[in-house]
Amino acid sequence: MNNPILQINIKYKVFGTHNGSNLRVMEDIKMNIDKGEFACIVGPSGCGKTTLLNIIAGLDRSYCGEILYKNRKIADCGPDRIMIFQELALFPWLTVQSNVEFGLKIKGFSREKRERIALEYLEMVHLTKFKNACVHELSGGMKQRVALARALALQPEILLMDEPFSALDAQTRDTLHEELQKIWSMTKQTVVFVTHNVREAVCLGDKVYVFSAGPSSTIKATFPIHIARPRYIESEGLMEQVRAVLAELRFEIKKSYDKEFA
Amino acid sequence: MTKNLLNSALLKQLGFYCVLLLAWHIISKARVWPDYLFPSLGTVFSTLESGFRDHTFLIGILTSLKRLFLGFAFSVTLGGVLGVALVKFKLLEETLGGLILGLQTMPSICWFPLALLWFGLGENAIIFVVIMGSLFSITMAVHSAIKSIPPMIIGAGKNMGARRITLLLWVMLPAAVPSLLIGARQSWSFAWRSLMAGELLFNSQGLGFLLNIGRDLNDMSQVIAVMLIITLISVLIDKLFFGKLESSVKRRWGLKRKF
Numbered sequence: 264m265n266n267p268i269l270q271i272n273i274k275y276k277v278f279g280t281h282n283g284s285n286l287r288v289m290e291d292i293k294m295n296i297d298k299g300e301f302a303c304i305v306g307p308s309g310c311g312k313t314t315l316l317n318i319i320a321g322l323d324r325s326y327c328g329e330i331l332y333k334n335r336k337i338a339d340c341g342p343d344r345i346m347i348f349q350e351l352a353l354f355p356w357l358t359v360q361s362n363v364e365f366g367l368k369i370k371g372f373s374r375e376k377r378e379r380i381a382l383e384y385l386e387m388v389h390l391t392k393f394k395n396a397c398v399h400e401l402s403g404g405m406k407q408r409v410a411l412a413r414a415l416a417l418q419p420e421i422l423l424m425d426e427p428f429s430a431l432d433a434q435t436r437d438t439l440h441e442e443l444q445k446i447w448s449m450t451k452q453t454v455v456f457v458t459h460n461v462r463e464a465v466c467l468g469d470k471v472y473v474f475s476a477g478p479s480s481t482i483k484a485t486f487p488i489h490i491a492r493p494r495y496i497e498s499e500g501l502m503e504q505v506r507a508v509l510a511e512l513r514f515e516i517k518k519s520y521d522k523e524f525a
Numbered sequence: 526m527t528k529n530l531l532n533s534a535l536l537k538q539l540g541f542y543c544v545l546l547l548a549w550h551i552i553s554k555a556r557v558w559p560d561y562l563f564p565s566l567g568t569v570f571s572t573l574e575s576g577f578r579d580h581t582f583l584i585g586i587l588t589s590l591k592r593l594f595l596g597f598a599f600s601v602t603l604g605g606v607l608g609v610a611l612v613k614f615k616l617l618e619e620t621l622g623g624l625i626l627g628l629q630t631m632p633s634i635c636w637f638p639l640a641l642l643w644f645g646l647g648e649n650a651i652i653f654v655v656i657m658g659s660l661f662s663i664t665m666a667v668h669s670a671i672k673s674i675p676p677m678i679i680g681a682g683k684n685m686g687a688r689r690i691t692l693l694l695w696v697m698l699p700a701a702v703p704s705l706l707i708g709a710r711q712s713w714s715f716a717w718r719s720l721m722a723g724e725l726l727f728n729s730q731g732l733g734f735l736l737n738i739g740r741d742l743n744d745m746s747q748v749i750a751v752m753l754i755i756t757l758i759s760v761l762i763d764k765l766f767f768g769k770l771e772s773s774v775k776r777r778w779g780l781k782r783k784f
Binding site: 341344345354366370417 | 675686
């Protein structure tokens with residue numbers, strides 16, 4: 264595929280700090296993400312990974328540069344680019360099913376259609392039994408699966424995931440990695456996945472992008488991952504890739520510490 | 526467990542009130558103070574009984590509740606609109622916001638002279654005071670409730686395509702419900718206090734008026750009887766209405782403490 268679905272070209276992004284000075288967080292970030300690609304982004308804290316997702320989602324528009332989505336500049340947020348947030352942004356006043364139906368309701372779908380779609384995706388994440396539960400009654404992993412179902416139900420072209428599994432325990436995370444791969448192999452959505460966890464990135468991604476330390480972060484290295492799917496953390500060849508990515512990342516993390524403590 | 530706790534708490538309260546009534550009885554029997562200053566339990570109860578029998582108290586209660594309801598409903602409507610407007614328009618927040626905060630601290634009964642001159646000695650003046658007593662507190666409550674919604678929730682709503690009206694009605698307002706309820710609970714008590722103060726100051730049926738009649742006739746048993754009724758209404762509205770609403774919202778949202 265020669266024409267990427269996302270062409271990212273951010274010259275820089277400026278944050279105002281509390282003492283009035285400006286902080287440049289990103290510098291010349293160029294990425295081309297193909298349709299159906301699972302792109303993972305790792306990088307030291309504060310390098311602008313989450314900001315990049317917000318920009319792609321259209322939630323953040325104060326940057327200098329250009330992001331082309333299907334060859335058109337992103338002007339607003341829309342249900343074709345759905346974000347799954349780090350801290351789950353499920354709506355506590357709605358039941359599980361109503362949460363999944365929310366975006367469909369805004370799209371103006373009829374009640375029957377909403378229900379049918381919601382149940383279909385709840386089944387995909389194995390939560391049909393909990394459709395009438397309140398959000399707070401679910402475990403962390405279940406909440407994350409509701410968030411996934413809510414995002415998938417809108418059939419977005421691009422799924423933006425901001426450290427979605429970072430708050431989960433290791434077993435739940437492994438299970439969700441498998442489920443996510445299974446679902447992704449069916450839906451073939453484009454995914455941009457931000458994480459701190461290199462193993463997670465290598466396990467899930469077609470490509471792993473390593474960001475350099477912020478401020479003025481940029482893309483340090485790109486690693487295409489060619490290991491056969493479905494992958495597990497113990498899959499053959501995975502460890503070598505993880506080592507290679509970690510070598511780059513450690514260097515950047517050390518740099519960001521040195522800057523902080525200088 | 527909770528059931529037992531509830532029962533024992535109820536038992537303690539019952540015991541407490543029994544002791545209180547007993548103390549009252551003993552003091553009035555001992556004639557520490559003359560009867561016209563400290564009436565016996567029996568006198569107060571017979572006043573209550575005759576007051577309800579000739580409908581004076583019932584009319585008083587209904588009149589006061591009607592004023593409270595009208596004034597509070599007006600405050601909630603206008604305060605809701607004002608609160609949302611303050612969030613939406615930065616300029617309004619920076620200018621009107623400060624004024625409202627200032628006006629909120631003014632005792633509402635200070636509006637009474639103005640109300641009398643504007644509306645004359647009547648129903649409207651009292652309702653105006655009730656509105657002034659609760660409007661600013663509701664406005665600030667709506668404003669801060671919307672402001673304190675986690676940005677992630679609003680981001681998720683926008684991300685899924687909610688805009689302006691849908692974002693306000695389907696995301697921001699429901700997300701603000703727990704803090705809105707706390708604000709409403711506080712504001713209604715402001716409205717109630719303003720109403721009582723207003724009714725005390727002029728002849729217009731209502732509970733405050735009945736209280737004043739008691740004083741004019743030097744009838745302490747009526748004063749105490751009406752105070753009991755006012756307390757009871759406060760408790761009923763606060764604990765039964767707002768309390769129940771709040772706990773059902775808390776249950777739904779999972780805000781109840783688990784340990």
